[in-house]
Amino acid sequence: MTNNTISVTETVITPQAMLEHWQGHRRLTRRTIEAFPEDKLFGYSVGGMRSFSELITEITDIASNGILGIVTGKWKRVEELDHYGPTAAPATKAAILEHWDEITADIDTLWPQIPAERFQEVDKAFGRYEGIISDLLLYFIDNEIHHRGQGYVYLRTLGIEPPAFWNRD
Amino acid sequence: MTNNTISVTETVITPQAMLEHWQGHRRLTRRTIEAFPEDKLFGYSVGGMRSFSELITEITDIASNGILGIVTGKWKRVEELDHYGPTAAPATKAAILEHWDEITADIDTLWPQIPAERFQEVDKAFGRYEGIISDLLLYFIDNEIHHRGQGYVYLRTLGIEPPAFWNRD
Numbered sequence: 001m002t003n004n005t006i007s008v009t010e011t012v013i014t015p016q017a018m019l020e021h022w023q024g025h026r027r028l029t030r031r032t033i034e035a036f037p038e039d040k041l042f043g044y045s046v047g048g049m050r051s052f053s054e055l056i057t058e059i060t061d062i063a064s065n066g067i068l069g070i071v072t073g074k075w076k077r078v079e080e081l082d083h084y085g086p087t088a089a090p091a092t093k094a095a096i097l098e099h100w101d102e103i104t105a106d107i108d109t110l111w112p113q114i115p116a117e118r119f120q121e122v123d124k125a126f127g128r129y130e131g132i133i134s135d136l137l138l139y140f141i142d143n144e145i146h147h148r149g150q151g152y153v154y155l156r157t158l159g160i161e162p163p164a165f166w167n168r169d
Numbered sequence: 170m171t172n173n174t175i176s177v178t179e180t181v182i183t184p185q186a187m188l189e190h191w192q193g194h195r196r197l198t199r200r201t202i203e204a205f206p207e208d209k210l211f212g213y214s215v216g217g218m219r220s221f222s223e224l225i226t227e228i229t230d231i232a233s234n235g236i237l238g239i240v241t242g243k244w245k246r247v248e249e250l251d252h253y254g255p256t257a258a259p260a261t262k263a264a265i266l267e268h269w270d271e272i273t274a275d276i277d278t279l280w281p282q283i284p285a286e287r288f289q290e291v292d293k294a295f296g297r298y299e300g301i302i303s304d305l306l307l308y309f310i311d312n313e314i315h316h317r318g319q320g321y322v323y324l325r326t327l328g329i330e331p332p333a334f335w336n337r338d
Binding site: 012013014015017018021025046047048049119129134135137138139142143145146147148149150152153154155156157158165166 | 181182183184186187190194215216217218288298303304306307308311312314315316317318319321322323324325326327334335
């Protein structure tokens with residue numbers, strides 16, 4: 001074994017498994033968006049928090065610009081992201097879902113272009129968040145889970161059953 | 170390169186990074202428990218959901234029995250977990266935090282006993298959830314993030330600022 005190989009037993013997650021993990025969560029988030037009545041996506045929240053559409057804008061911002069940053073090494077600055085400035089976010093549920101699906105396709109297209117050693121490289125996401133790429137990626141996914149869980153509470157207060165958490169199909 | 174080695178470039182997350190990822194999230198969840206006033210941990214929820222202490226019982230159940238199952242291959246059945254039956258969960262905030270810290274220590278002690286190839290083995294967590302160990306582990310962590318995010322909403326409705334999501338120290 002040379003220095004640039006390790007035993008397979010040191011691997012917890014492969015790139016392919018990580019892509020599937022992310023897209024599985026994104027399928028669940030898509031179903032959560034679908035579960036919201038159109039008006040409640042935009043004009044409703046709990047505890048003075050952002051509406052679910054605003055949380056989704058943060059998630060789509062991070063996903064679409066995050067995959068680009070990972071592949072190219074070039075990052076939009078935090079201040080340039082939609083959810084920090086005057087938002088150009090989609091204004092209807094259908095448009096949000098369409099945008100969502102574009103990002104899903106982009107991620108599938110761009111992922112194989114990530115040089116495998118890239119996952120262990122240190123980079124500074126959005127000009128601010130420094131870490132190795134695999135940790136940044138987990139952060140993107142964790143942030144989505146976190147905000148989607150909040151959407152579940154919004155749905156519960158509306159008397160709507162959220163999608164099954166365990167289902168990632 | 171032989172069949173039982175792969176290039177380091179195929180690794181996204183190492184066992185050590187996965188442990189740190191989990192414990193970082195557990196530190197954040199601990200701070201979220203601490204942020205709740207004692208009475209609101211037990212008697213309060215939003216949208217007819219479970220109280221945060223009940224969500225925490227689910228999380229501690231999964232963590233404490235999950236690490237044992239991963240290490241030993243022996244799993245409590247779902248029906249035997251505290252949060253499914255008459256709960257023996259701690260009844261005060263101090264006792265919850267003490268139990269939390271015991272599990273933190275247990276995970277640190279048991280983790281190095283996981284045979285490295287174990288992460289790719291198929292098992293059936295709690296007698297019900299089948300998958301490779303690394304996916305089961307991610308599921309445990311994702312479930313914690315999901316419910317903790319719901320606790321953030323509870324805190325917001327109480328006018329309490331939740332801990333910073335990005336801080337895993």
